[in-house]
Amino acid sequence: MIELAVFDMAGTTVDEHGDVYTALESSVRETGVEVSPAHLQEWMGVDKTEAIAALIELGGGVATPELVAHTFDRFREILAAAYDANPPVALPGVEDALRELKSRGIKVALTTGFSADVAGPLLQGLGWGIGDDELLDAVVTSDQVAAGRPAPYLIHRAMERTGVHDVRRVLCAGDTAVDLLAGVNAGVVAVGVLTGKLGRDEMARNPHSYILDGVKDVPALAEMQSA
Template identity: 70%
Template sequence: MIKLVVLDMAGTTIDEHGDVYKALEGSVTATGATVKPEDLQTWMGADKTEAIAALLELGGVTPNPELVARQFDLFREMLAKFYAQNPPVALPGVEAALRTLKSRGIKVGLTTGFSRDVAGPILEALGWGIGDGQLLDAVVTSDEVAAGRPAPYMIHRVMEATGVHDVRTVVAGGDTVVDLLAGHNAGVLPLGVLTGALGRGDLEAHPHSWVLDGVANLPDVI
């Protein structure tokens, strides 16, 4: 019996119009580094400071803590500007699906490669509350754990926050490869969804229990 569903934010439950891609790429290329599309996709679901450091190195610029911190600040500035111009919205059918899961007694948590100061305003704008009687039972951001995806820590932190002890009763995933790998590393049932940039073959090449068209389909399979 499934007791907890843990989902990614951007591209999985929230349509942010691809602005994370643009902000991440822009924050790296501003240093003179080059960014290959496949590298950008590889690091999309990861902690954004880790992603910036990796992409800088891949792009020919040696990262150091000061540079990474500066480019992360630029990433946040760019993302805030994009979101002000074109606010994120819930992906079709997601809210209804989450409420269906909650009505069955299944807890719902979100994890994200965003820091809390980025994720918080997005959730507030959507009206997605956290806690008793709210849509979400827990939200864990990448700056609250020792390492972001594909490490399992955010998923386990949501389990801790919701009082769920058995990984066999947890579904976790999102729209990127690192979402699937994080679920696999956490020992839970990994879920892939096709509402991001990757196709079915891209996701099914990695450990998964399901690859669905979207979160809207999740109540039908668990």
């Protein structure tokens, strides 16, 4: 039986209108390097400072600590402005799905490549709280673990915070390749959802347990897992 469902944020549970993608691209381009769509997609879902450093290097630049820190600050500024202009919203069916999971006694956690200072206001704007009577049981951000995806630590920290011990009783879902790789590395049920930029064929090229149209379909899968 699934005891914990762990979900990515942007593109998986939250429709932020592609602003993370745009903010990451714009901030890295400001350093004077080119950013290819393929490289940008490859580094989506990863800790944003790691992604920025990698994209600068892939574009032919030198990712000094000072440049990465400045670019990350610019990423946050661009993203905050975009969110102010066009606030993120829950993807269709997500809130109902999370409530359904919690009603069955399944813990619900979010993990993200955002730092806490980016994720906190986003969740506050959505009205998503943490606690027994709230939508979520835990949130883990990339600055709270030793390494972000595809390392398994975000998922394992979510297990720690929710008191779940058996990786076989954990499901994770995300819209990027690194979400799936993190799930595989964590030893959990790894689910790809098609609410991001990857189509079914692209998602299926990565190791996975299941591919679903969206988080709205996870309760049916959790029921199947419980049988």
